[in-house]
């Protein structure tokens with residue numbers, strides 16, 4: 001019998017997969033990474049092709065979803081996942097990726113760090129997670145500097161647009177009485193100082209479509225450095241379709257190839273990992289609980305900024321916000337306030353009861369005063385389950401829903417927010433909308449760390465009863481606060497890989 005192809009096979013080259021790969025190769029372990037995709041898009045394409053598509057398909061396809069999900073790159077990633085992953089949705093939009101770099105090709109790069117309260121129910125200590133946050137921050141570059149302690153709340157990061165800066169100023173001079181509402185410059189994984197191979201953000205304003213200069217972190221950038229290591233190998237166009245324990249693990253791919261290693265690390269994203277494990281889990285009866293963040297979008301108008309010209313600025317999250325609505329540890333919402341001036345005008349003009357030219361003129365006059373707040377609720381407000389679906393064309397179906405009483409909570413929150421909008425001089429416009437579950441793409445908790453039984457994993461992400469099968473993506477995060485999740489997925493993957501590097505398959509000296 002031939003020897004193993006590597007000490008570890010990692011499935012998935014998104015943020016989780018690359019974060020697991022670095023510590024392993026640094027410790028001299030041989031890593032084979034398989035990814036279903038290859039490169040998406042091309043840096044050589046003109047801006048209009050990147051934004052609107054070769055034959056303006058983005059404009060025609062405006063279906064009311066977030067502008068970010070309508071770009072050619074987003075559509076290429078999401079439609080392929082919806083077509084080939086074997087996962088369908090009922091009242092749930094299954095967002096996942098089958099592209100090299102995963103969803104980091106289209107993420108908003110807003111960063112959050114969890115604290116000791118947030119991880120009170122996890123079987124790990126906060127110090128180990130913090131160490132991993134620091135390592136990841138150094139590697140990927142966070143706003144002005146790479147040191148997350150210095151880019152904490154309060155310090156300005158990338159320059160704010162004029163309207164966002166005005167709103168932040170109002171917040172600072174008229175603080176809320178009880179301190180439950182916080183507004184702060186968002187922290188993003190976007191470079192404000194250039195690094196080798198990546199230019200700093202130049203406020204070019206079309207970063208909604210990915211940054212041609214590489215200022216926004218994308219895990220494809222990490223693949224370039226990983227590939228310099230003799231211990232690392234990446235194989236593209238390798239969609240894993242089955243895992244067999246023999247002992248050790250054999251991975252079979254859609255093209256008929258197979259690969260063998262003593263340990264396997266799943267980093268296919270929460271939905272991708274669920275699809276790969278469906279044959280190993282007894283999910284028929286109760287379904288697999290999936291935590292996702294219910295998401296609300298609220299358009300806002302700043303009358304004081306009306307008729308001022310919009311300033312060119314980067315179009316990703318500019319102001320971060322959080323609002324506490326209860327006494328529980330996770331009873332808060334988190335979100336972002338975006339300036340609309342840098343979003344695609346067409347999305348707004350299409351919705352105006354005016355002709356195209358009149359709509360454009362009207363939009364240009366008011367764009368500088370418009371904002372959109374996007375609010376994320378914690379995962380305990382979701383009720384989404386993954387079921388096996390032998391009868392349907394898809395092998396798994398996700399049924400999406402909200403926790404009982406969520407509608408009452410949502411109304412109470414809107415009321416609380418209305419007080420804050422008033423204090424900030426903002427008028428909420430009609431048209432606020434609750435997104436279909438899944439659109440948030442903040443997923444966790446299908447196979448939580450510390451849980452017993454067939455659906456639980458150890459603190460090292462090892463699936464119970466499946467020795468050598470480790471999971472490092474959001475699947476094993478036991479609870480989902482409303483904070484942005486990707487930084488924590490990366491830190492947790494780094495933490496697990498360090499532990500595996502210390503204990504498993506030491507290279508011969």
Ligand SMILES: Cc1cc2nc3c(=O)[nH]c(=O)nc-3n(C[C@H](O)[C@H](O)[C@H](O)COP(=O)(O)OP(=O)(O)OC[C@H]3O[C@@H](n4cnc5c(N)ncnc54)[C@H](O)[C@@H]3O)c2cc1C
Nearest residue numbers: 012014015016036098099102103108109110240269272486
């Ligand atoms: C529009 C949008 C905006 C977002 N904005 C933010 C934000 O501002 N902040 C934040 O924290 N998070 C954000 N997110 C979420 C963030 O993108 C995800 O949390 C993150 O990408 C998850 O990383 P991952 O590595 O676990 O999975 P993914 O990024 O999904 O990567 C999975 C990888 O596995 C591969 N794969 C899947 N199945 C297989 C298979 N069977 N065989 C081989 N390879 C496979 C895929 O090709 C992919 O490379 C956003 C997501 C979206 C869609």
